[in-house]
Amino acid sequence: MPGIDGVEATRRIRADHPPQSLRVIVLTTFDQDDIVIAALRAGANGFLGKTVSPAELVAGIAEVMAGGGALSAVATAALIGQMTDNPPPVVDKDLLRRFDALTPRERDVVVQVARGLSNEEIAAQMSVSPFTVKTHAVRAMTKVGARDRAQLVSFTFRAGLNP
Template identity: 65%
Template sequence: MIRVMIVDDQEMIRVGLRTMLEAHPDIEVAAEAGDGLLALRLLAKTPVDVVLMDIRMPGIDGVETTRRIRRGHPAEEVRIVVLTTFDHDENVFAALRAGANGFLGKGVGPAELTTSILEVAAGGGALTPAATAALIDHVARDAGSRPEPEIARLFETLTPRELEIVEAVVSGLDNAEIAALMSVSPFTVKTHANRAMTKVGARDRAQLVTLAFRAGIRP
């Protein structure tokens, strides 16, 4: 059973997320919090596997809450998924740097939400096509147009198949779509993606996309 904490200052959003999550037999909503400080207190006494974290909240925001969670809970212990509106929230990238493992839009549907939670809990990262596009857009604004040689050299260590899968990930495809495109199983895709992340030092899919873009890999 995957235990989830929902952190959002809007009760209606928490209700909606809880309803979608609890409809899945392998997911349990173990705790809810309306602000970051309460989330930290609850986390100290309530074991959870995944935190769904809003960015903009009263008190300390989602970025600072994520940073504080990471001080006592490594990614192997607690996974953090940021909830955002993508285009209107620059802070989501600060949250990724603070230790979040991915991000989803607040308008996410039940199937996408539960699939993302299961993927993140298993060690992956929540990064939908819309999220990938938003991430690349912001990275492109911050990064130069030329590839960074040191990062590009990391990607030269990948096998042709691993590089092919990285390129597909950067294009916004999920594991199932990549598997169908390459006529392999989703498990095979996940295995190659995980090996690529290990080789380039990416902790999750979001960081893999960021590094790939800086290495000159474009969608």
């Protein structure tokens, strides 16, 4: 985009449209760690590289439109790398208390999400359906106040629940 990048475009969109009224997915050829983090901090609900398959793109759009978040494998790795390489110096105790409201199963799902696993991978590990995993993840997001999957991962690390 001439004169503006996706992060700045996301910031400008968010200035006029809160997350509840408009969903934003950054689709880019640039998937460096700092760009992924900047886009999510600017308010993106998803971050997908242009190398995703058509099926992954459609699934990502559907997930974001349903109120979740979408991260390509590269974006997930960048987010996890950022969080593990730069852990917060102090546990956010307010965030940690929010996690007390989770059921043991929801907490298990959150830990697997924070490890970067997809719903399908978590479902296979837990011997449940991907829909069940998604339900647990959505309930966990609601209980801890995360707007999407990416923010759930961030909250998990900031609360000191490093998987």
